[in-house]
Amino acid sequence: MASNVTELDRPQRAAGIDGAPAPEEVAVPIEASADELRALEAGLDELQSERSLRQRDWSRVLLPVGAVVVLALVWQIVASLGLKRHDLVPGPLDVAAALGQLWNEGQVQQAIATSLGRGLLGFVVSVLVGTPLGLLLAQVRPLRRAFGPLVSGLQVLPSVAWVPAAIIWFGLTDATVYFVVLMGAIPSIVNGLIAGVDQIPPHYRSVAKVLGASRLELALQVILPASLPGYVAGLKQGWAFSWRSLMAAEIIAVGGSLGFGLGSLLDQGRTLSDMGIVMGAILAILAVGILVELLVFGPVERRLLARRGLLAGGSR
Amino acid sequence: MTVLLENLGKRFGDGAPVLDGVNATIHTGEFVALLGASGCGKSTLLNIIAGLERPSAGALEVPADGAAFMFQDAALYPWLTARGNVELALKLRGVDKAERRSRATELLDLVHLGEAADKRPHELSGGMRQRVALARALSQDREVLLMDEPFAALDAITRDLLHEELTRIWRETGRTIIFVTHNVREAVRLGQRVLLLSSRPGRVVSEWDVPDVVKDDAAAVAALTADITTRLREEIRRHGK
Structure with missing residues (x-):
C-alpha cells in the first residue's frame, strides 16, 4: 500500500507551484521501485481490464425459432378459415405435403443440388475475378476514378436485366446462368473490398512505413488483413447477389441443355398452377439462403469481428 | 551527436511555413522533451526526423538506419x-x-x-x-526513439506509471529519445533537456536543462515548471491578436 501512496503523491509534488512542496521522503529514487513498478502495473492492468463473461445465449436460438413457429401457426389459421379457395392459399401442412412428395420423387434434392452447385461455382469464380479487381481499383487512384462509378452502377443494376442478352448470346445453356450470376456478384465483391480498404485508418500505413515495410509487405501484411471485415461483408453480399441472380436466371431460362434447379422447380409449379409446389420451392430457396448465412458467413464474420473487438458483447 | 537539425524549414504547398529555421543538436543517449502549443509543427518535425516527410529547407543529420516511432494512438x-x-x-x-x-x-x-x-x-x-x-x-x-505525445490520451495514474516505466527503460536501453508533448510537467519529469518550440512557424525559442539534482528536488521542479510555463504562455499570447 505504501507504494501506492508514493505514486499518488508524485504529481502533487510536481504540481506544488502554488502550494508548499511535499515532504522530502516522498521523493523515492526511481531505481528502487522497479519491482514495485511491476506490481503496481499488474494491479492497474487488472483494474483496467474488463472481465469477459461468456455465456451461451439461448435467446439467440429460441427467439428466431419461436418467430417461425408463430408465423406458421398464423398462416395455418388463416388458411383454415377458408377465405380463399384452398388450392390458391394452401396452408403450411399442404405445402409440407407437396414438398414431401417432391422429396420422395427426388426432385427437391436434385433441384437444390443443381442450384447450390451453380451458385457455389459462380460465387467462387466471382471471388477469383472480383478480388484482384477490387484490390487494383482500391490501390490505383486513376483506375478507381475511371471505373468506380461504373462498378457502383453495376451493383445497382438488377442482374436479371442481363438475362435476355445472355440468352441471345449463349442460348439456353449453363453459360447463360453463370453469366448472370457473375454480373450480379462481381460488383458487390469489388465494392466490398474497396470499402474495406477505404476504411483502413491512415495510421496503419504510417506504422507499417515506420516499421520498414516494402510495398508488397504493406499490401500483404497490413492492407489485406486490415480490409478483411469490409471484404467479408462484400463476399456475403456477393453470395446474396449470386443466389438471387441465379434464381432469376433459372426462372426465366428454362429448357434447352439447362439442368433442373430450384428456379426451374418454381417455374414448373407456376406452369402446373400448383401452389403447393410454388410455395415449397420458395421455402426451399429461402431455406438455402438462411442456411448458408447461418452456417458459413455468420460464424466467419462473427469470429473475425470478435477477434478485433468490433462485436458488441462479443468477447467483452 | 545523433540528430542534428540545421535551419530546418517546412511548408506544405504555398501555405505559411510550419517550421522555420529549426536548430537543434541531440546527443547520443539523451532524453529530450520537445514542448510546444498547438500549431508548433511538433508532429511535422518528428515526421521529418523519421524520414516520413522531407524538409523544404535546411539540413538534417540522422542515423542511417532511421528512427523508431511511437504515436499518440x-x-x-x-x-x-x-x-x-x-x-x-x-x-x-x-x-x-x-x-x-x-x-x-x-x-x-x-x-x-x-x-x-x-x-x-x-x-x-x-x-x-x-x-x-x-x-x-x-x-x-534503432538508436533513436521518437515519441509523439504517446501518453496524452491516458488517465493520470496510468500516465504517471508510464513516466517511471519509460525512464527505467531509457536507462536500461540507452536509447536517444525525442519526446513531444503539450504538457510542461511531463516535459520536466522526463526530459534531461526541454526544448520550447514557438508556434506558426515552429522554431526552437528556448531550452532548459533538467539535471537529476533538479528532478529530485520538488521545489526546484516546481520553480522550473513555473518558469517554462511562463515562457510558453508568452509564446501563446503572441498569437492573441
Missing part, C-alpha cells in the same frame, strides 16, 4: 495479438522466425506485459496498449 494492428504485433515489427526488420518469438517475449517482459502477450489489442487497457506500442518501437532496435 498505440496504432496496434487489431487482428494480431500483443506478441503478434511485436513479432510483425521484427519480421519487417528481417529477424529470423526462430528468433522472433523469444525476442518478442523478451521485449514484452521489459514493459511488464509478459502475461498479456496472447491478448488482442481490444482486450488491453489504453496504458497496456501503449506499452505494447513501446515494445514494438523498441523491437526496431
Whole structure:
C-alpha cells in the first residue's frame, strides 16, 4: 500500500507551484521501485481490464425459432378459415405435403443440388475475378476514378436485366446462368473490398512505413488483413447477389441443355398452377439462403469481428 | 551527436511555413522533451526526423538506419495479438522466425506485459496498449526513439506509471529519445533537456536543462515548471491578436 501512496503523491509534488512542496521522503529514487513498478502495473492492468463473461445465449436460438413457429401457426389459421379457395392459399401442412412428395420423387434434392452447385461455382469464380479487381481499383487512384462509378452502377443494376442478352448470346445453356450470376456478384465483391480498404485508418500505413515495410509487405501484411471485415461483408453480399441472380436466371431460362434447379422447380409449379409446389420451392430457396448465412458467413464474420473487438458483447 | 537539425524549414504547398529555421543538436543517449502549443509543427518535425516527410529547407543529420516511432494512438494492428504485433515489427526488420518469438517475449517482459502477450489489442487497457506500442518501437532496435505525445490520451495514474516505466527503460536501453508533448510537467519529469518550440512557424525559442539534482528536488521542479510555463504562455499570447 505504501507504494501506492508514493505514486499518488508524485504529481502533487510536481504540481506544488502554488502550494508548499511535499515532504522530502516522498521523493523515492526511481531505481528502487522497479519491482514495485511491476506490481503496481499488474494491479492497474487488472483494474483496467474488463472481465469477459461468456455465456451461451439461448435467446439467440429460441427467439428466431419461436418467430417461425408463430408465423406458421398464423398462416395455418388463416388458411383454415377458408377465405380463399384452398388450392390458391394452401396452408403450411399442404405445402409440407407437396414438398414431401417432391422429396420422395427426388426432385427437391436434385433441384437444390443443381442450384447450390451453380451458385457455389459462380460465387467462387466471382471471388477469383472480383478480388484482384477490387484490390487494383482500391490501390490505383486513376483506375478507381475511371471505373468506380461504373462498378457502383453495376451493383445497382438488377442482374436479371442481363438475362435476355445472355440468352441471345449463349442460348439456353449453363453459360447463360453463370453469366448472370457473375454480373450480379462481381460488383458487390469489388465494392466490398474497396470499402474495406477505404476504411483502413491512415495510421496503419504510417506504422507499417515506420516499421520498414516494402510495398508488397504493406499490401500483404497490413492492407489485406486490415480490409478483411469490409471484404467479408462484400463476399456475403456477393453470395446474396449470386443466389438471387441465379434464381432469376433459372426462372426465366428454362429448357434447352439447362439442368433442373430450384428456379426451374418454381417455374414448373407456376406452369402446373400448383401452389403447393410454388410455395415449397420458395421455402426451399429461402431455406438455402438462411442456411448458408447461418452456417458459413455468420460464424466467419462473427469470429473475425470478435477477434478485433468490433462485436458488441462479443468477447467483452 | 545523433540528430542534428540545421535551419530546418517546412511548408506544405504555398501555405505559411510550419517550421522555420529549426536548430537543434541531440546527443547520443539523451532524453529530450520537445514542448510546444498547438500549431508548433511538433508532429511535422518528428515526421521529418523519421524520414516520413522531407524538409523544404535546411539540413538534417540522422542515423542511417532511421528512427523508431511511437504515436499518440498505440496504432496496434487489431487482428494480431500483443506478441503478434511485436513479432510483425521484427519480421519487417528481417529477424529470423526462430528468433522472433523469444525476442518478442523478451521485449514484452521489459514493459511488464509478459502475461498479456496472447491478448488482442481490444482486450488491453489504453496504458497496456501503449506499452505494447513501446515494445514494438523498441523491437526496431534503432538508436533513436521518437515519441509523439504517446501518453496524452491516458488517465493520470496510468500516465504517471508510464513516466517511471519509460525512464527505467531509457536507462536500461540507452536509447536517444525525442519526446513531444503539450504538457510542461511531463516535459520536466522526463526530459534531461526541454526544448520550447514557438508556434506558426515552429522554431526552437528556448531550452532548459533538467539535471537529476533538479528532478529530485520538488521545489526546484516546481520553480522550473513555473518558469517554462511562463515562457510558453508568452509564446501563446503572441498569437492573441
